[in-house]
Amino acid sequence: MAYDVARIRSWFPALEHGWALFDGPGGTQTPRQVGAAIASTLTGPLSNRGRLGESAQRADDAVAEFRDAVADLTGADPRGVVHGRSATQLVYDFSRHLSRGWGPGDEVVVTRLDHDSNVRPWVQAAERAGATVRWVAFDPATGELPVEAVASALNERTRLVAVTAASNLIGTMPDLPSIAAAVHAVDALLFVDGVHHAAHHLPDVRALGADFLTCSPYKFLGPHCGLLVADPALLEAIAPDKLLPATDAVPERFEFGTLPYELLAGVTAAVDVLADLAGPAASPETPVAEIGADASGSRRTRLERAYAALHEHESRLLARLESALADLPGTTVHARASRRTPTLLATFAGREASVVSDALAADRVLAPSGNFYALEASRHLGLGDAGGLRVGLAPYTDDEDVDRLVAALRRVVR
Template identity: 35%
Template sequence: MSDTITYDVAAVRARFAALATNDTIFLDTPGGSQVPDAVRAAVSDAMRDAAANLGGTFATSQRVAEIVTGARAAAARFLHCSPDDTIFGQNMTTLNFSLSRACARDLKAGDEIVVTRLDHDASVSPWLEVAHDTGAVVKVVDIDEATATLDFTNLEAQLSDRTRVVAFSWAANSTGTLTDAKRVTALAHSFGALAWIDATHAAAHVHVDVEAIGADVLVCSPYKFCGPHLGLAYGRPEVLADWRPYKVRPAPSDPVARRFETGTLPYEQLAGLTEAINYWESVDATGAGHAHARALGQRLLDGLPDDARLIGPPTMDGRVPTFLLAFADRDATAVAETLVANNINAGASDSFYCMGLKDLIGDRGALRIGLFHYNTADEVDQTLAALAT
């Protein structure tokens, strides 16, 4: 087997001290990626040069303003939207709870929210809480269990004139399944519902364009794509303008997205976010990084041991290079421990926070392998050798 993508992965890896200073093979990226040195330096520099808050005429406060403005511009480029439509928060989960609560002010008993079996619980529990408080109904779209892909026939059957929100994962953090976000969005809009997209996993593997998709709300986590720990969201201004936010009275209300940022932002993390997006623009401007990771994914699929049961799409079509594996006669935790003994990081779980897949995963759990643009063909081969032992 040989790589089919021309890509200087060694040059990319040289930008990560974590990849250059030890022999660990990082396949745990679905839970959080490694961080380029430039991101780490930006966070450190901001803590040194911008230990202040907004609103002052002094130098450190002005530096904070520059950091926030720069982060909004970078986030807008990453999401393909206006800087005015970006929202920063503690993490994706917190943002999703906050935005869903604002949306819920207008929901009534009997209104319907649609989620799917492929969703991380951060995209489900906020709506379960909304239903508890408002009397709204949460409906769950089924999947084709043979491929762990969304059942669009079932999705259409779940929609009605009472549907208010269709919340779904663009890419499943568990199985790597890609869902046609534009198709789901169009279906939601045809029933007058909002399209609410969890792009937490997708943002690390596909190019995001909220305007092309037609998203009403999109949430993601920069620490999944080489950034710091914080949350990032897009909200369509026409939608946000209709919601009453939970905020302190002196906090900004213009543009409308600012109303959903509570308290002091993590300015040092925003400096890191800007560098993370700058990094992506430098290594993946032509999509070569994503293509490299997909080629590695095919290499892994071609060499899986016979006792590995793949939960998810059987080929690289309709997926990102994240793989969920169950084993006929081995507990996933034991397999993960074997990998750790070979300096390979990969996690085992009975759900990976995707509660809709627990029955499909089974009692022995499953191993999750996440390939990324900084992994190598040799790392895939070492992993396959360890899986076979």
């Protein structure tokens, strides 16, 4: 089935407000199916996990279904799926877990391309342990992060390398399998920020070569929380601080307190909606459990088909947008890598990006400005802390949205 963006847009009540939304990299809108899953879980019988009674079983099932859905999305083992309040929280947690064995002489590698959540926790953990931090820069002219640049920072003292699967600022997608090979050749761990990547490309933690991969469901139609996936055997080797009565089983040993079952159900629903992007039509009122029920293939197979259709849709819109921006006088687009997500960062001669963003908002076009917590990347591009205007596509972006953005930009810039 072809990518039917009108069908997809009908799932999102937020789009009825009439704005053209290009803020997807900061968080997508939420479809009705996800809201319904959260509401039904939260308002139905619900108690602490167990198998005694419907309320306990529903909580238990919500957790199991969440792990299965995330495993299908990321190519992981369900036993290696960890829930967290946010991706940032999970990185901080694991920076503390993993740095316990670090000391003087050990080294950690971070990049100038990454969101600060995959930089600062590792820098701070290394400083506490007395370990050395090595920085890897990307090419500001091309936006590329060369594999050779990462490899040259590695040696037998390297303990961990933190790198993004896709820059949330300029969309660059580094060659992670090659980076992973270099990292593993020195027996180091690779911690991958997959937050922006998962919104546009179907993750495969094994193919990427990541030892750890984080994602944020609210970047791909889900609720506000975070998740981490890793090999269960690797998680078994990590001993976090925890309450004495709390289970020591993996992955539960990393999830502190009672889980938010309603959010877990929302994540499962979001994965099912993603799997239906290129599947048979479902109305906005279709129960989440029935979405894709008559589709052929496993959920992972449907996700592969859906992401392929999404990539084709977003690539077409991106080509239109890039062509229009190339004709705007005084406009510089900083997203230039050969492999990148449909996310652009632009600056304008003689105009602050924040002023352009405000002018677009007056036309009900939302394209925010800033560094978006990719502070090192913004500074490395020579944009300081102010950054630029970020334009990101989402599954519900259509041609009319692009037309409105281009027309508004032409009025502002010219």
